[in-house]
Amino acid sequence: MNIGAILHVSVVVADLERSLAFYCGVLGLPQCHDRPDLGYPGAWLQVGPQQIHLLQVESVDPTTGRPAHGGRDRHTALAVEGFDELVQRLSEADIAYTLSRSGRKALFCRDPDGNTLEFIA
Numbered sequence: 344m345n346i347g348a349i350l351h352v353s354v355v356v357a358d359l360e361r362s363l364a365f366y367c368g369v370l371g372l373p374q375c376h377d378r379p380d381l382g383y384p385g386a387w388l389q390v391g392p393q394q395i396h397l398l399q400v401e402s403v404d405p406t407t408g409r410p411a412h413g414g415r416d417r418h419t420a421l422a423v424e425g426f427d428e429l430v431q432r433l434s435e436a437d438i439a440y441t442l443s444r445s446g447r448k449a450l451f452c453r454d455p456d457g458n459t460l461e462f463i464a
Contacts, residue, residue, distance in 0.1 A: 413451030418459035426464035
């Protein structure tokens with residue numbers, strides 16, 4: 344047996360349109376429009392050959408008590424070219440972020456639902 348790739352990551356969101364504004368508008372991810380009707384709102388976003396699946400379903404995750412620095416919380420790490428442009432986009436959208444404490448050129452931010460994303464240059 345060989346597990347050779349991560350194909351997608353699913354992210355629970357409360358408001359699909361608000362999340363699309365973040366993931367597509369701020370981060371610039373393209374939406375895949377071939378998602379079948381799964382009985383609940385959602386969207387598939389392309390990230391290289393992988394995808395992020397947004398699921399508008401009820402979340403059981405806590406909204407309080409989560410670490411201020413995303414590196415100490417569960418997160419999805421994404422490679423980014425144009426690190427400075429990402430910093431500019433997050434700042435313009437008034438989205439808080441923290442730099443990696445490891446010294447790497449990386450940052451952590453949260454989407455509108457508190458899901459943590461790490462971006463590594």
